[in-house]
Structure formats: C-alpha cells, structure tokens
Amino acid sequence: MSENTELAGLYAVIEESSRLAGVTCSRDTVWPILTAYADTLAQAVVAFRVATGERNAGDFDCRFTMLPKDLDPYAVALSNGLTPKTAHPVGSLLQELHREFPVQSSGIDFGVVGGFKKTWSFFPTDDLQSLSRLAELPSLPDSVAANLDFFTRYALADRVSLVGIDYPNRSLNLYFGAAPADVFRPEGITSILRDAQLGEPSERLLRLGAQAFGIYATLSWESAKVERITIAAMTPDPTTLPVRIEPKIEHFVKNAPYSTDDRQFVYAITSSPKGEYHKLQSYYRWQPRVENILLVSDHQ
Secondary structure, eight states: OOHHHHHHHHHHHHHHHHHHTTOOOOHHHHHHHHHHTGGGOTTOEEEEEEEOSGGGTTOOEEEEEEEOTTOOHHHHHHHTTSSOOOSSGGGTHHHHHHHHSOOOEEEEEEETTTEEEEEEEEOOTTSOBOHHHHTTSTTSOHHHHHTHHHHHHTTOTTOEEEEEEETTTTEEEEEETTOOGGGGSHHHHHHHHHHTTOOOOOHHHHHHHTTOOEEEEEEESSOSSOOEEEEEEEESOGGGSSSOOOHHHHHHHHHOOOOSSSOOEEEEEEEETTEEEEEEEEEEEOOTHHHHHTTGGGTO
C-alpha cells in the first residue's frame, strides 16, 4: 500500500470522526499535517479528542504519539509552514527540553480546523523528572518555579512524566506519573483545587478520582497561577465510570471508529477558573504499551 493511500485512509477516518463530533474537517488544514509527519505515522498511536466547554467549541483534536525520540516535532511543523516562527519562549522550549532531558518519545496535537497546536515529550517511566531541574530551562515559564512548593506539598514535584507545549495558547501541560494515591481521594482533590484557587470540585470530579490514574496541570508564561488541574481515568468503556457522561461525549463513544482489537479511552475532567469541563480521548490506533508509558497500572 502506498504512503498516499495510507494517508488518504487516515484522513478519511479523521473526517468521519470530526463529523461525529459535529465539526467540519478542513482538508486544507489536515492534509499538510499528515504529509509533514508521514514518515513517522506507520507506528504512531492515533487518538481523537472531544470536549465540552467554550474553549473547546468549534474544533476537533487529533493526537499522534509514540513518535521517534530523535524527532523534533516542532521543527517539522516550522519547516512545513504548519505554525509561525515566534520569538516567544514557547518557540525555544522544546529544543531546550530535548537537549537537556531524556526524551523517550514525542507526539503532536492538531485541530481539524485550527491546525497544529501542541507537542508532547515523554520521559522514560523509570526516569521521571523533577520540576526543580525543569525550572532551570531558560524558556520555561516562571510560573513553574513559582509553584514548586505547591507541587512539592502533594509529592508531585519529582514525578514529571510528560510535558506538553501549547503553541497558540502559549501554555504548558505538566503530567505527573505514578502520583500518590492520596492525590485522587476526595480530600486530596479538594485540597489541591483549593490550594490552586480553582474552587470546589464537583461530585462528578470526586467520583472520577476513585478510578483515576493521572493528574496534570496547565501553566503559562502570562500568569504565576496554576491555570487548570485535570484528573484522568483510562477505561475500555467510559459508560461504566462512576460519572454521568455528557451527551456529546456519549455519542462519540458509541460511534467512534477504531482499528485495533482493544478499545481504550481516557476520560478526564478539568477544573478551571470558569468551571469544569469534560474531555474524552478515544484511541483509533491503540498499543498496549501506552498503559505502561502513562503509568496507568500504578492506580488501576
């Protein structure tokens, strides 16, 4: 099968998935991204994301992960005109990160309307990194160092497993692997959100914590505050989770395409200053090793 045939097949799946989410896919946006990363996609894990809330309206996100560790996904995006060059520190952070830290694999996010959005850098599961070391990178937001005590209080500061860089929004996602069980208990979630000045968690968020494996934070260059906290659970069937699934997400769960025998989803609830919103990541092309890379087994 030719490369173009494979890309055409993947594009058709992206287009179908977008339609399920009520979003019209732009070929002019998506096809250049597929061709830019074509050499790396054969082995990539492919996932789609639907979400509620105002900030997620009007687009449908795709995620390619398990890309080669020696790949600079941001450099690929720049060289193919997928994102504008910038003098902002967001544009130099990935190169610093990959130069100074052990990166096991990479990934990207893009919207079928908005285009290229994020890069992902995964650290080895047996070599999680510390925020204090990350804070030494010249391009890292000052908000990371400003919140070092906060993350240390919850035994998260030395457990960074994954770094996401959001270029349009100029923000940073920090994922914490093998987080202590206390973090996911109701009192732990409540304390973290209060400490971060994000308000009280909903009952749905507290119930999701009982089956959660992941916690991550969003920070930016513009503010010293933790902007968002997200709790995530992995499941082969989101309808079995102890939370009420939003209708938009339930529709996608029931109809989302997949190409591997195992169906897997990550269901997450994010706490933000404007309230909570829900996200579902549906794996189209799943690999069992993803569970190990995300350290799911530590809490399930």
